[in-house]
Amino acid sequence: MNQQHSDHLLHLLHAHQRQHHFISDQAMIDIASRLKLPRAQVEAVTEFYSFFSRKPRGRFDILFSNCTSCGDAVLMQELCDRLGIKAGETRHDGVVSITDTSCIGMCDHGVSALINDRPLHSIDSNKISQIAALVEAEKPLDAWPTEWFEIDNHIQRTDLLLSTPFEAGSALKVMRDESIDETLEKIRYSDLRGRGGAGFSTAQKWKFCRETEEETRYVICNADEGEPGTFKDRLLLTSHANTVFEGMAVCARIINAKQGYIYLRAEYRYLLDSLEATLAARRKDGLLGNAILGIEGFDFDIAIVVGAGAYICGEESALIESLEEKCGNPRIRPPFPVISGYLGKPTVVNNVETLAAAAGIVLHGERWFRGAGTWQSRGTKILSISGDCCKAGIYEYPFGVTINDILNDCGAERTQAVQIGGPSGTLIDASHFDHCIAFEDLATGGSFMIFDDSRDLLQVIRNFTHFFAHESCGFCTPCRVGTTLMKNGMDKVCSGHGTAHDLDELKSTAALVSRRSHCGLGITAPNPIRDGLKNFPELFEQRLLHQKMEPEFNLDASLEEARQLTQRDDAEAHL
Amino acid sequence: MSKVRVGTTSLGGCFGCHMSFLDMDERIVGLMEHVEFTRSPINDIKHCEPCDIGLIEGALCNADNVHVLKEFRENCKIIIAVGACAINGGVPAMRNHFSLQECLEEAFLDEIGVDNPHIPNNKELPLLLSKVHPIHEVVKVDYYLPGCPPPADAFVKVLTDLLEGKEPSLPKEMLHYD
Numbered sequence: 222m223n224q225q226h227s228d229h230l231l232h233l234l235h236a237h238q239r240q241h242h243f244i245s246d247q248a249m250i251d252i253a254s255r256l257k258l259p260r261a262q263v264e265a266v267t268e269f270y271s272f273f274s275r276k277p278r279g280r281f282d283i284l285f286s287n288c289t290s291c292g293d294a295v296l297m298q299e300l301c302d303r304l305g306i307k308a309g310e311t312r313h314d315g316v317v318s319i320t321d322t323s324c325i326g327m328c329d330h331g332v333s334a335l336i337n338d339r340p341l342h343s344i345d346s347n348k349i350s351q352i353a354a355l356v357e358a359e360k361p362l363d364a365w366p367t368e369w370f371e372i373d374n375h376i377q378r379t380d381l382l383l384s385t386p387f388e389a390g391s392a393l394k395v396m397r398d399e400s401i402d403e404t405l406e407k408i409r410y411s412d413l414r415g416r417g418g419a420g421f422s423t424a425q426k427w428k429f430c431r432e433t434e435e436e437t438r439y440v441i442c443n444a445d446e447g448e449p450g451t452f453k454d455r456l457l458l459t460s461h462a463n464t465v466f467e468g469m470a471v472c473a474r475i476i477n478a479k480q481g482y483i484y485l486r487a488e489y490r491y492l493l494d495s496l497e498a499t500l501a502a503r504r505k506d507g508l509l510g511n512a513i514l515g516i517e518g519f520d521f522d523i524a525i526v527v528g529a530g531a532y533i534c535g536e537e538s539a540l541i542e543s544l545e546e547k548c549g550n551p552r553i554r555p556p557f558p559v560i561s562g563y564l565g566k567p568t569v570v571n572n573v574e575t576l577a578a579a580a581g582i583v584l585h586g587e588r589w590f591r592g593a594g595t596w597q598s599r600g601t602k603i604l605s606i607s608g609d610c611c612k613a614g615i616y617e618y619p620f621g622v623t624i625n626d627i628l629n630d631c632g633a634e635r636t637q638a639v640q641i642g643g644p645s646g647t648l649i650d651a652s653h654f655d656h657c658i659a660f661e662d663l664a665t666g667g668s669f670m671i672f673d674d675s676r677d678l679l680q681v682i683r684n685f686t687h688f689f690a691h692e693s694c695g696f697c698t699p700c701r702v703g704t705t706l707m708k709n710g711m712d713k714v715c716s717g718h719g720t721a722h723d724l725d726e727l728k729s730t731a732a733l734v735s736r737r738s739h740c741g742l743g744i745t746a747p748n749p750i751r752d753g754l755k756n757f758p759e760l761f762e763q764r765l766l767h768q769k770m771e772p773e774f775n776l777d778a779s780l781e782e783a784r785q786l787t788q789r790d791d792a793e794a795h796l
Numbered sequence: 797m798s799k800v801r802v803g804t805t806s807l808g809g810c811f812g813c814h815m816s817f818l819d820m821d822e823r824i825v826g827l828m829e830h831v832e833f834t835r836s837p838i839n840d841i842k843h844c845e846p847c848d849i850g851l852i853e854g855a856l857c858n859a860d861n862v863h864v865l866k867e868f869r870e871n872c873k874i875i876i877a878v879g880a881c882a883i884n885g886g887v888p889a890m891r892n893h894f895s896l897q898e899c900l901e902e903a904f905l906d907e908i909g910v911d912n913p914h915i916p917n918n919k920e921l922p923l924l925l926s927k928v929h930p931i932h933e934v935v936k937v938d939y940y941l942p943g944c945p946p947p948a949d950a951f952v953k954v955l956t957d958l959l960e961g962k963e964p965s966l967p968k969e970m971l972h973y974d
């Protein structure tokens with residue numbers, strides 16, 4: 222078993238990108254022959270993931286978040302101006318490149334960017350000028366102020382999961398004294414449902430996997446956490462990694478898996494060393510490896526695979542494709558991963574928080590967990606709260622907490638809207654603030670973004686449509702084309718060129734995309750527009766031109782190039 | 797009963813859609829009992845009069861295409877985008893991968909055998925748009941008739957539906973090309 226997985230295609234490409242700042246054609250040929258993969262596959266993978274580049278990027282490669290909570294286009298432009306480059310380009314001297322990137326999960330830290338894979342937060346104008354100076358002086362990152370890179374957990378409210386201490390091995394010891402069926406029953410009675418979004422019963426998933434005929438099975442921890450505004454898995458992996466690993470081991474024992482994987486988003490690469498250290502400690506303590514806790518036949522180990530900047534790889538079947546060194550295109554389901562997953566073998570994919578909760582349930586019993594929450598949503602939910610409030614950070618609440626209570630706790634005032642569950646979730650206005658966080662009411666994977674009345678909500682919605690257009694994997698036409706049409710539509714409306722006709726088009730495109738797309742990304746991509754039109758129709762109407770139709774582009778301007786080439790400026794040369 | 801008035805035009809297209817329309821063969825005789833053509837390359841009438849249905853083939857490539865399209869929109873109750881070029885830009889939009897300058901230089905300056913190389917600038921010629929666009933980006937389009945070209949049966953079906961006062965709709969066989 223190769224624990225390091227240093228020869229995983231993604232890891233080889235990462236290593237090459239870090240060293241040479243791009244992936245050359247020759248590098249792709251070399252990597253392909255080293256891994257005995259088709260060259261086309263290596264090329265496709267290089268193209269697919271946004272952290273790899275076929276053109277040289279700067280020795281300081283800056284990825285500036287464009288999230289509504291941890292990004293800021295104006296500050297990014299300021300940095301570009303100071304360094305004399307355009308966003309998306311590499312400076313001719315090869316020192317620096319700046320590109321925007323989807324949410325990097327630093328929403329509780331103010332405006333943030335990744336610099337050579339390290340998150341740098343709390344960026345303001347002042348810091349921009351300091352960054353620019355350090356880059357110009359080509360000071361290595363280790364010589365930059367260390368506090369710029371220190372990540373705080375910002376834990377604001379704890380409950381079951383975060384307030385109960387967890388000792389490595391404690392859940393496995395409880396399990397040692399139970400039959401496997403007893404442990405599974407405990408999870409079943411707890412009514413634990415997946416925390417990654419869909420809310421599928423965890424016991425049911427594990428049971429399906431366990432009941433398959435195959436010999437080899439896998440458990441995968443989904444640490445892709447790509448939904449903008451979500452950073453609760455970051456906290457769990459920072460401070461509760463043992464609980465998460467223990468959850469994986471519990472699952473492995475139940476489904477009889479010998480190998481587990483953590484699929485870690487590239488934005489969290491800075492956690493890699495500490496995670497590896499925790500894994501090593503567990504191996505040393507006999508909590509990973511052969512005959513765990515002396516239990517005959519309980520052999521299990523965990524390897525970490527680092528993604529490369531693709532939101533779609535949070536979707537479980539795309540994640541599995543990515544683990545298999547391919548582009549992250551979602552598979553056709555069924556068969557579901559529990560039947561045919563990683564390498565075609567039965568595979569459980571669970572969110573980080575689900576696995577941590579499972580470990581807690583095994584240790585403390587199902588009552589500990591069932592006691593909290595609502596009838597259909599047992600237990601607690603860890604929320605990542607960001608946006609316009611005094612205390613952004615991590616809040617663990619029992620399910621059933623109302624939006625009003627949350628807004629009070631985090632010191633949000635004059636709240637115009639809340640985006641629950643990230644762009645793929647629900648955008649609500651004040652009339653919904655008496656609703657609660659629960660699978661049966663407002664479901665969320667953890668993202669909770671607050672917008673007060675100073676925000677231009679249309680720009681927020683526009684930002685989300687750009688996110689989906691960028692992250693669409695391109696596999697199916699309704700989503701690939703539709704997300705771009707919705708993006709263009711929102712651009713037009715926001716720029717003041719939209720008409721009632723454009724809103725009609727947006728509505729019908731939104732309906733088509735959500736109905737016809739292949740996976741959850743496309744199905745949910747129209748949500749911001751649909752919720753916006755439903756809950757904030759007046760915001761759209763105020764921005765419209767009162768005429769039947771306005772062209773999508775400036776007709777006269779589109780003749781300019783031809784006017785120049787022909788040196789004409791007569792009446793017929795204008796529109 | 798007065799006849800339904802139909803106008804047709806080819807903007808940046810290859811006339812393949814018009815040829816396909818004529819492929820309805822003898823069925824056109826029956827159709828002509830109910831429709832009459834205003835502006836169309838079929839009868840060589842150059843300007844549009846108020847009419848019921850406008851069938852537009854081809855993409856927007858130049859200023860003249862824009863004028864013609866707008867004239868149709870102003871005069872027609874219903875505009876139908878016919879064929880891949882009108883709907884998506886189609887074949888002419890393949891030039892969108894290049895700049896207009898590259899296209900013109902390739903055609904009029906650099907191509908082998910070009911006599912008197914210069915980029916034409918006669919005022920009679922409509923200027924090219926910097927990019928090719930589908931027609932719905934400039935006017936409201938009521939219906940889309942896909943295909944390259946759409947089969948004659950599809951023309952018959954859509955026109956018959958409209959003549960019968962129904963929402964035009966194409967069965968799956970007519971939308972399935974592989």
Ligand SMILES: Cc1cc2nc3c(=O)[nH]c(=O)nc-3n(C[C@H](O)[C@H](O)[C@H](O)COP(=O)(O)O)c2cc1C
Pocket residue numbers: 414415416417418419420421443444445446447448532533534535536537538570571572573575576740741742
């Ligand atoms: C576009 C898309 C992105 C997703 N991203 C994540 C993610 O980042 N983390 C996660 O746990 N689940 C994500 N999911 C859900 C997973 O597909 C899967 O349902 C989940 O990991 C199952 O774990 P759970 O049952 O513990 O929730 C995503 C789904 C879609 C459609």
Ligand code: SF4
Pocket residue numbers: 533550551692693694695696697698700701738739740741742743744
């Ligand atoms: S819906 Fe979007 S993300 Fe999902 S498979 Fe289709 S193109 Fe890819």
Ligand code: SF4
Pocket residue numbers: 808809810811812813853854878879880881882886887943944945946
């Ligand atoms: S759609 Fe096809 S047949 Fe019709 S004008 Fe375009 S290229 Fe010609």
